[in-house]
Amino acid sequence: MNRAALLSLPLLLAACAQAPSSPLSSPLHAQATGSTTTGSATGAGVTRNYTLYTPAAGAGAARPLMVMLHGCTQSPADFAAGTRMNDLADTQGFLVVYPEQPATANQNKCWNWFDPAHQARGQGEPAAIKAVVDAVKGKVNVDAARVYVAGLSAGAAMSVIMGATYPDVFSGIGVASGLEFKAATSSSAAFTAMNSGGPNPDAQGTAAYAAMGTFKRTVPTIVFHGSSDYTVYPVNGDQVAAQWVQTNDLADDGQDNGSRSTAQVTTRSGTVSGGRAYSVKTFAGGVVEQWSVTGMGHAWSGGSTAGSYTDPKGPDASAELWRFFSAGSGGGGGTTPDTTAPVVSVSPAPGTYVGPLTVTLALNEPGTVYATTDGSDPVSSASRVTLAGGGSVTLAGSGTVRAYAVDTAGNASAPQSYAYTLTAAPDTAVAFSSVGTQDGYVAANTPSATTGGYVVASGGVSVGDNADAPWKGVLSFDTSSLPDGATVTGATLTVRYSLAPNGNPWAGGATLWVDMRSGCLGASCALGTDDFAAAVTAAGVASFAAPAGTAAGTTLSAPLNASGLAAINRAGSTQLRLAFTGGTARSNGLSDYLTLGEGTQVTLNVTYR
Template structure:
């Protein structure tokens, strides 16, 4: 039995909105090995716990008292690579698996180890990345993870020069600890929503490291890594660093500090040698004098505390899709696992790792300068040596449609915009993630036969807010942190957001023919649309106010003038436009004062999931009327 001893505690690094108000202090004794099946390798036992993950026990002295799970694809070649995956707080090996590493291993044939932190070690199942005893060579959790690698090498034909590690959040902070303490074991690592090694050496310092972040010189950061294994003179691991720009749990400044630490350790400067966009997101590469990519960064614009997945598209060279949405797994149309595996050198050579050539794209119809009305087919041509995966269509910079097969086209209803000049553009993406934009088409919309007037109102921030229901019997709460909250959280309370608009400028005689809401993504975690299946974000309307301004707790259940008048389709970045209001919804727009909208999910999500939206100038109510 591996006894860990009483540990102080611990970490609440994984709150998807803000705030670390629920610190848990855990005193736990580590548990012994689980299961009693016959060993399949000397000194180890295995237990099947999921569809593809198998638990391995007895893999070493295990001073960190961690749990080990392995994924072994079919028909493995000799001398195959190995990837170690570290989950985030409140997660498990099984919860991290939908991020895509198991799927990628089946496509590209490498072994995977999922290390798991039991709750007996840490109240919120976080790796203890801020504890010196767990991030020092030869001790604690760091040694336990290294022993998992040793166990895999003993059981399978694994190339010792191709062992890699990746992690998210607390696991993302543990990755640099493993790279620093065991540079002789790992060839490269990927840090997802984590930070530099030894950013903290206590729980209190850990909070400061996460937010607002710790600033050191590159030389000071590098010294911390070199001191983790004094006297080591061998090669250092390459590092891929990923972070959402709207991450309010671990501030994205950690990406910069991590880049400075590892470029300095690897003996290169902090000026990127390649700056590009991949699937629309900023990507920087830092190379040595031979042109080898040693450090890279991906900034996922608009993403919160999560790993990026792309379940609409397959891994290049296969029919296997990249990951699934869920808690801390956000669909941004970019497969983080694929690009990290490609950085490690694990992917099929048919998609060259050095392909940075963007596709060509051109809007072919309507012609620039044309006058259009009604529904118009917007078409684009696109080509690429690797292959075009999709073309996105934009009107005035807003995404309005996507097509994944040629001929690339989109049916545009011009009555959704005002008469006048409008810009059309198209962006093409290739199989390597490069993109190109054509934005030189301008047309004039003329639907003069109806001569409607379109006006947009922005919300009033001081009257906006969100309200949590009394789902657990406690008093309702009001908040405005990081935007307006929607969805159900770990406290079991479902959030509803209120937006207030001053629509008194509408003519008293106006006949409102259309109304719709446009909102902007602020942050998120998980997929509130997916659980339960078919969940819908809907809008209620109050002629006047739901209760009284500013937002009050009674607004949660206040009656609406018209309920569920429109819905908003799933979106994970940028802006989204609701469907047109129903007739009763349009009639509920107030022509003499305030109009308030309440946003809510039609069904309580069964899993932890959040969506935060912006208000003020980022939330607009558009009304089309005739005098």
């Protein structure tokens, strides 16, 4: 069968391509003898008709109610005939109501389980189905603690949504060939989910728990799926079971602590006399039960050929649903308020860490966390931050995070304090050699020139003057390996004489100054005459005084000041320009200069954290 009918496309797809055979008898089923009435109900502006079956047994007493959601292309009468649920109701004394999805809402009469407009409490089809339950309660005496919802295919997917959005109404859910909570939120995603499963069932289980809001509670769940279902593939049955184990793990104590888990499983198997083999997994002490029927397609197991999309050879799903629901107790029963305070958890745990530190505050249920980082009272402090659903705060130094939370029912936790001691991160040191191919010097043609006349890119980096015409050295470093978010804590420039000085550029107390450019001095980082007078990012970032020695190999080192540290480029090149100022060498008519090494003979040593 084409799977499009689970959505809203023209082609038929409600259920199984299984060839029906003669129904197998069940001692629980007989010819229905009760009465059938119809009605309509409206919730959140959405109206749905329904058919109510009232058995003769138990009249006047409060009776359980079974809500049955048909599959695509089906009707209440068709679904009742195929499931034989009315026959079972006669023998067991419960009410059955069949809400009807009209073709005006979906051309194939599918419940719109994949549409976000129909996946939340108080809106869309969930609100309409809840209104049907309320309408039935207004007509007959219903045991509010024993209201159940089950469905086939699209109806099964909607029964999952009803269990998550109205756990105060439904004490258990039955899912026949269905999908997990919010397995899809669009028609295209629905096809993907039907074929290969929805999102991670743990995540969807947590989402279903969040959807419960203030009505969160355990919801027993029974799942039926055929191993040969090629409309909604069997992986979906596995996901429904896993999702509800996760939801019920959270619902039983408000914590994701494995109190209910898929590892808590027992398995049994059997074969219907003259029919199909099956296996049954019981999870977490019986809160979730999963039936896998060997060789069954997209069908209601054990149903009658009087209705569509049934497999009479499978175990009796209707009888097993009632047996499971009758044995368990879960949600439903009305609107018992949530009176439990939320629990705030922090990560990492209080202790000593390298700062700065981000502290995450999480909640075990929907609500809001209020937190301070200055030790003030989070209940009343003007400095508190508001973290809807939880969030994080950052400590720059040692301090105390204080927090409390309020859930959606208004329950507040007591303020808690979390103390953290932060230590400074150790500095990382890195040494950058200069880029020799970009090093050299740029010379003026005359003593009074203010622009460069020519460049020399080999033989070292000369700084000083030629017959009083100034020479300026250029050093280039690739500092892009520094992390973008690093804080530079220090830097030292080290240069070496590659030759003994010519003359004495230090004469008369001259100083060798360093200017810095974050990026390239001139039009490019290649040595150019425009480097001579190019604007710099920071001037005078370091200075050298005359060393004691004059021989080749003499080393000069100087720290960069704060302006120099800030000008180091984390995204590319950092260029330095060296020039003498002051002294008498520039006015003696002689050539006075020193020659520095380049490449590995020059280092910019940087520390950062």
